[in-house]
Amino acid sequence: MADSRALGARSPFDEVRRAFFEWARSDGVTWVYIAKLLTAAMLTLWLAMRLELPQPSTATITVFIVMQPQSGQVFAKSFYRILGSIVGLTVMVALIAVFAQERVLFLLVVSLWIGICTAGAARYRDFRSYACVLAGYTATLIGLPATLHPEAAFLSAVWRVLEIGLGILCSTVVSAVVLPQTSAAAMRNALYTRFGAFAWFVLDNLGGGQRERFAAANVNFVSQAVGLETLRTATAFEDPHMRLRSGRLARLNNEFMVLTTRYHALHQLLERLRSQHSERVLDALQPCLELLREMLQPWKGKPLTDRDAALLARQLEEQRQQMMQCIREARAELRAKVQEVSERLDFNTAGELIYRLVADLHNYALTHASLADHHHERENWKFGFSPKANLVGALVAGARTAIMVLVFGVFWIETAWPSGSTFVLNAAAVAALVSAAPDPSKMAAQMAVGTLIAAILGFAETYFVFPYLDGFPLLCVALAPVFVIGAYLSVKPAYAGVGMGLLIFFCFGAIPANMTVYDAGRTINEYIALVLSQGLAAVIVGVLLPPTSAWLWRRLEKDLRMRVVEAISGKLSGLGATFESATRDLLNQAYGLAARRPDVQRELLAWMFLVLEVGHAIIELRNEQERLPDEPCYAESMPWRQAIRSMGRALIRLFVNPNEANRERALAAVEHAILSTKATEETCAPDFESSPLRRVVSYLHFIRTTLLDPQSPLRADRPVEVRHAA
Template sequence: MSFLEARLSTRDWFATDGHVWLHLAKTLLAAFIAMGIAMRLELPQPRVAMTTTFVLMQPFAGMVLAKSVYRFAGTALGMLAALVLGAVFVQQAELYALALTLCVAACTALAVRYRQFRWYGFVLAGYTAALIGIPAVTDPNGLLIATLTRGAEVMLGIVCSSVVSALVFPRHASATLMHSLDTRRAQFAAFAADVLRGRLSRLARERRFADFVDEIVDFEATRGFAAYESPTMRQHNGKLAQLNSAFMDACSRLHALDQSMKRLRANDYTQCAHDALVPFLEELARIFEHASLNVHLERYKAMLPKRLRDAQRKLANTDETTQLDFTTSAELLYRFIDDTIRYASIANGERLKDRASSRYEAKTNRFVLAATFMRTGIVIAATAWFWIVTAWPSGGYAVIGATLACALSSASARPSKFIAQMAAGAALALFMGYTYLCHVYPAIDGIALLCAMLAPPLAAGAFLAMRADTAGYGIGFCVFFCLLAAPDNRIVYDPALLLNNGLAVLVAMLGAAIACAVIVPPRTPWLVGKTLSELRAQAALACEGKLAGLGERFHSGTHDLMSQLRGLLTRRSREHRHALSWMLVTLEVGQAMIDLRNESRALHAQRFPDALRIAWSTSLALVLRDIALLFRTPDSATLRRAIGSVVASILIAQSMLELARADRNARHDMQRVLACLHFIRTALVDPDAPFVPAHEKVPSWRSD
């Protein structure tokens, strides 16, 4: 092998498997530094600092820094909660355990509400309170000292993790983020070209739009912790938020245009309108294949209105509905180009100062939060009750194990499976801990040899924790090996105590796994239905919310809820496709309602007679009310009512258009309003829409 080949091979290894080994080495280095400093400072439990590093370490420096900030805040909040509850319920073990259970359950529910690294802050607040407070149930006099020492140990782990991640061969999320942006832009351009040419099947298009959901949510997470890496990333954070918002808009416009063209193809009456638009779509598809997308789109947009008017004149002999179909699709085409130009401009480094700062809003249904609170509270309360009633010597570890299981599994769509994996990892940690306590620790001397002997099992656990399908095993092993069997300043060589504590943890975790599988698990159809209802309610938000920043709130909430559903539902299942259909029709109709409200606000209604103006205002209010009602309670009755309201508004808008023929600006405004209404009507009568079951479908009918 030549030197050049060896160099290229080494570079490839560092870009793939090398990152894994580097992450493992940095994790072990941070853990051993934290353990060594804790021992040098004679802190009572260096294992806590060691555990902190394993839970905290991430591949990117920004991840660790973000996690450290929230872990610091969560730990401080947990320490405060433990102290306050201990002061209020001093020498009242039952009340203290109940209050602590409610505190942990509330923190776990809030962790589900505030996801990503904010999730970790609330999780830490809950189980730090348990780790500090559980021993104080039977020994309230040691609460203050336990709080201070535990806080010092946790903070030491935070500092060691942050320093090692930032200084030892740091990997920055910003570089990965920029690379993912370039990849996403190229993939979107290729996908748009295929959609415009009609090359993809309906199933392929839906799957690609679903993949965009994951990319949008992942981008927000990456953007959040990349801001911790450097002042430059914090400076560009607003632009990146705008970029993700523009990408959501462009995806939504592409789907709406695709749906409009699909409906034109499916109807013999509108085939001529479809044929008139095909050359425009083909030309636009060729533009998407160019590298300088923004420049070509700007030129195409400048010439498009005149060319569309010329094409529309050729349809002068067709019926009014066909002309309206053409106008609607042409308007969607123009809006798609406009939003894509905005997306490409921001991607090229421009910041649109005329728009308010974009804000991504995560959504979580309140029933999901209530179920999480109830499930966590029942598990911890039952374990604490059994401990206090039976005076179980290792019952405190059982409560801690149940708390950790519920807290760490709260972000999982299958918590029972995750906890079962953690239990398996904890069982292996118990076996390995017994081996080390009885045979390894007595035979070694010195910190260097201790680190060398601890490295193999901890590296194996950290490696398992890095992979999504084995994360539970790795987390369970690393956390409970450190908590049960990691060395302290004064090691207690008592195998019986280790086994009792370990068995208590295993029993508690198995009980938690069973409880999470029985007590309203996240994948319960009823609970999934509540999240789906929240997704549909985003269309009602588009009808009723304040217009300022409504587009960003609507798109981010819809994509975030769909991301949750994709985690709960089996991919490519009937339920998953049903949820995806609801997401797409919610985006389709919701965006059209926002456009309709904006265009209606821009109308100069005083130009029209009072009776017509009042009729228009009344009909628009009915459309907003009935569309919101349809998405909240979809059935054949609400669908018929919504279609009737939209058709009535179309008739009034057509009357207003006739009166505005002489005024070019007013005519264009009314045409845009009419296009929004007509698109909403076609979406409601689409036979593929999921509003009602197939046997109750409302037949498609024309507005003429």
């Protein structure tokens, strides 16, 4: 009875406490961010008015643009915003000095500059993209109005830098001081949870598993790799301790990508053996797979701290030797039972993949454990993440924006519209801002909706609320509801464009300048220019070679295939790191662009898997050849080396122009390389671990099985249902 009374007295409080912490971890984080955004915006507005800056709206808009949930992201975005703004202003002042007397020629040069900046924004999708956006947008914002008053251009540029600097200062201070959410903490959390999720993924799929779940998990790992690189860049601006570990963090990210590639290759090989009913090979591999399960089982779903990583590294050092012995015993047992050469090759290839996977796990654990030290030899990692964008897609985005600015500018000149400069510069700004979005037309349309709402609210507050206000506190009361609504919408992915359009263009039209002029006709003209330019920008982006159409998917698919060509012919130093990161970055882009087409996403995912399998095997093969002893049987002129070079040329033809005839030629070249390598006698003992040529044969055999895979996108005869399940 007493226990039940105690439980009854404790239960309501516990439920309320549990509910509060659940809310704090989800919606609470969002509302803390909104409160910080509101605080930074009001502080910036107050200082801008106290300092009598000409356009307090510009400083406030800067807050809404650079403010992010994590302080490291705010620092990084602020740095690139001020950098892009200074570059844009410098270029525009120079252009005004040269072309101010001729508006048409000035407009032509400005459109070219904005096109170049937009192409850069599409080419670089990290914070450098934002610097390119600002270099173009800021130049337009100063340059177009200055065509009417060129003598004021330099002073306008100075005021612009001061207003942006004030917004950046307030944003960074509030973000770092008020309930800070650091990028370093997010980075640590991502690192701690990622290995446990990978262990779960391996154990869940080692015996088979559902193809859809397997593919979805791989897509998630791809996005994590790209996202972790962005976090690493942000933490370098925020935390000196993380900056000291920047090289190790880049190395750790690369080693995790290698882990996922290696396991995917093993999984695919095991799936092929199961589909071919190679029971004897699978039975021989079973002890090795069981040992792999024992290694990962204690870490399934468990956070991996630096101390845990050191323990894992020590365990894996011992278990690597156990795995090697297990593979040797299984190979000897299979050799005594099986005479089929192909089954022996299958076992050797799978055994090599398993052993390399354990070695990759050990390397990953060592690098993770090294993060506990401020300085470590593993910091000496010079191969960072290498993003890869399609050059043609970036040039199309730049050309589209340049044409838009030129056409809109001609319309402004011909009609002498008083708000024509707003019409042109806003179209340029929107086109540049959405250039890096997966669906630019949708984002521009959302911003147009947000701007329409901003126009209605801005006009209402300017002419029906502000005249009755007295003092800054009441101004804050009038602005706060709009800011909160816009901020809330901006953190929801489905309405992010609406929220940003509302925040930016409400400030643009409604926040009073330090010399306020009430002119209803001018205000209506400005809002018409804003809404019309964004609507037209959405239409043009959606009609003129939109990035969500098939032309760019095909280009990105080709870029994926060309990664194999790079693996064959590229410089070997650092090739593994650049190959892994660039392939995943391409897939991450293509997957976002094809969000409306699941069938295209599946096809692109199949290509990425194929490229990773073949490319990684080729890089391992090249590394193996690079380490060959200086003996006659390994000489460049040997027939097996020539056969491998011929195979490389055949694979290049296949991935440049994938068709059945080129696949058959490549398959014949691989088989010839296998036979030539097996026919070569080595002077050293022919044990697998001490025989480079046997390892070479295992890599060649893996490439062969990949080309024979009935689910491969290279196969023209694969069933339709397989294509849509790949």
